[in-house]
Amino acid sequence: MRKHFTRFTLLGLLVVLAGCASWIDRGESITAVGSSALQPLAETAAESFQTNNPGRFVNVQGGGSGTGLSQVQAGAVEIGNSDVFAEEKNGVDADALVSHKVATVGITPIVNNHVGVTDLSIEELRNIFTGKITNWKEVGGKDQKIVLLNRANGSGTRNTFERWVLNGEKAKQSQEQDSSGMVRQIVADTPGAISYISFSYVTEDVTPVSIEGVAPTDENVMTNDWVIWSYEHMYTKGEATGLTKEFIDYVLSDEIQDSVVSQLGYIPISKMKVQRDWQGNIID
Structure with missing residues (x-):
């Protein structure tokens, strides 16, 4: 009996692991790395997203904006979280990355x-x-x-x-x-x-x-009367697709922007009365 039990238990485990692998293969798991300032929002949104989408996973890690930009540029992660524009970082090919502004801080x-x-x-x-x-x-x-x-x-x-x-x-x-x-x-x-x-x-x-x-x-x-502020970017290498796009769209949804963003101390993008480009200039 023990041999049969062990055999079937191992078989079941292999099936589970194969299922997990298939989630990853289908794009059911992504990783976002970078800005610690953006991390609380990214983590909260990820938890909510996963609750609403069982079997789909968003792994959020810190490490700083430089790490986020370099990792997403290298293709090591799907999302690079950053407090700064990619154009401001040496060694980053901004033309290869797409910015998704999800909040202001x-x-x-x-x-x-x-x-x-x-x-x-x-x-x-x-x-x-x-x-x-x-x-x-x-x-x-x-x-x-x-x-x-x-x-x-x-x-x-x-x-x-x-x-x-x-x-x-x-x-x-x-x-x-x-x-x-x-x-x-x-x-x-x-x-x-x-x-x-x-x-x-x-x-x-x-x-x-x-x-x-x-x-x-x-x-x-x-109103830019307080000038020490930045956008919170979720950068992708090229246009976002699949689960990456779904998650970023979720972060930009009314469900997150109208409640979670403000509750965590960020400013929703829609409430900004001014906009700045990467050089710090006010734009229309």
Whole structure:
């Protein structure tokens, strides 16, 4: 009996595995890799999509925008999630990729709750991140050393922040982190710390910083009064097809855009009152 049981059990397992393989062969499994700022939305949408489509799978991973763009260009994944336009990344053939803008995200400086600063000028912020200002008392805060924390190279969040704040100047070398969630935690736990994260990661553990009296809010992003923002792209190599297209269409559907996008701290594309091209110019 045991031999028969084992034989049939193995046969059944092979049938199951063959079925899984056939799902993959038919395009029933895709992978999206890249931006950690977009990851919460991608993961939530994937879970909902899979619930509504049993047997179809969307695997979501982080790694940063640079990773997402390089992986989708290489054909290693179906979707490359990115906070930046492909044209902004060296080594990426933007002409080979197709952008699907699925949301907009604001990016804000954050500080430890006890530094005593809630507003900075753009020049002060630039001087902090280039190392010209090193103590919070120089900008109206406590007599406390400033501790810089940057996102890692390849991060779309870092690219966007430096583009609109540093204006071509080089950031001072500092500790770097890949994860937005880890950045928030380190700033919350480290006296004198400052960094930057997308709006969707802000919690009461840290203090978002206004710039020249303009608060980091969705409404200010929509009108471009708050300029540190970026599109959230899902890039495909060529036009999206099959399950990849179905998933991206689902992310852009009213079901996701009208509820999930806003709930997670993103801005639906339809609510933007301005548009920018990859060079940062406002377009009609």
